Amino acid sequence: xxxxxxxxxxxxxxxxxxxxxxxxxxxxxxxxxxxxxxxxxxxxxxxxxxxxxxxxxxxxxxxxxxxxxxxxxxxxxxxxxxxxxxxxxxxxxxxxxxxxxxxxxxxxxxxxxxxxxxxxxxxxxxxxxxxxxxxxxxxx
Amino acid sequence: xxxxxxxxxxxxxxxxxxxxxxxxxxxxxxxxxxxxxxxxxxxxxxxxxxxxxxxxxxxxxxxxxxxxxxxxxxxxxxxxxxxxxxxxxxxxxxxxxxxxxxxxxxxxxxxxxxxxxxxxxxxxxxxxxxxxxxxxxxxx
Numbered sequence: 270x271x272x273x274x275x276x277x278x279x280x281x282x283x284x285x286x287x288x289x290x291x292x293x294x295x296x297x298x299x300x301x302x303x304x305x306x307x308x309x310x311x312x313x314x315x316x317x318x319x320x321x322x323x324x325x326x327x328x329x330x331x332x333x334x335x336x337x338x339x340x341x342x343x344x345x346x347x348x349x350x351x352x353x354x355x356x357x358x359x360x361x362x363x364x365x366x367x368x369x370x371x372x373x374x375x376x377x378x379x380x381x382x383x384x385x386x387x388x389x390x391x392x393x394x395x396x397x398x399x400x401x402x403x404x405x406x407x408x409x
Numbered sequence: 410x411x412x413x414x415x416x417x418x419x420x421x422x423x424x425x426x427x428x429x430x431x432x433x434x435x436x437x438x439x440x441x442x443x444x445x446x447x448x449x450x451x452x453x454x455x456x457x458x459x460x461x462x463x464x465x466x467x468x469x470x471x472x473x474x475x476x477x478x479x480x481x482x483x484x485x486x487x488x489x490x491x492x493x494x495x496x497x498x499x500x501x502x503x504x505x506x507x508x509x510x511x512x513x514x515x516x517x518x519x520x521x522x523x524x525x526x527x528x529x530x531x532x533x534x535x536x537x538x539x540x541x542x543x544x545x546x547x548x549x
Binding site for chain 1: 413414415416417418419420421422423425440441442443445456457458459460461462463465467470471479480481482483484485486487488489490491492493494495496497501504505507508517518520522523530532537538540541542544547549
């Protein structure tokens, strides 16, 4: 049966980290995302334009909700190096490079895609691969 | 140093799966996302509104690029149950429920948030926790 309704957008994207304090400094202070919520030892939530970035400690989110919990959020939790890409214009990518250099954050890779558009890649403190790219690399 | 530029949007969100063929049926056929690219054994890319959903086989993406590769995409790859949430209106959530039931996909959890707005949760074939939620649960 074909889908009668198609997802219009991604509302929440998740990354898992091993150090929430370092993630708070990275995503909040260095990248400048707007904090939306925080539970010590479990998560950090940030707004990013029309969406939300969820940063989780997988050790906490893997615990199933209590049987009598009112908000039964299903357990989840991944281990390893995840990936996320922020949209950026060519001019913003140049500004990110200067800002990241001033923060002593190394650009791991940088290149122009064959279809046009540039990407740069850094690591967050837990090793997640974080990219900044022009939406036109996807024809968007 | 404060951030001089703030990410305006998330361009790419990633999930890791253990069965790319099952993921292709799930995200492409059942959820109806528009395919953007595919490399057998490595990844599936889908468009979702202004963003892109990347579905990876972590065993393939953990392999570093060759020293002479022109596009040095840094390695990454996570294991376990990730999380992603699609935006949906209240009406769309009802239509998703009917569609998912017709596809024999169980709704694992469903509730109204205290701040207003509804979420439903399902699992993709690899166990990732996939949510459909109204953007107003975030005040968006």
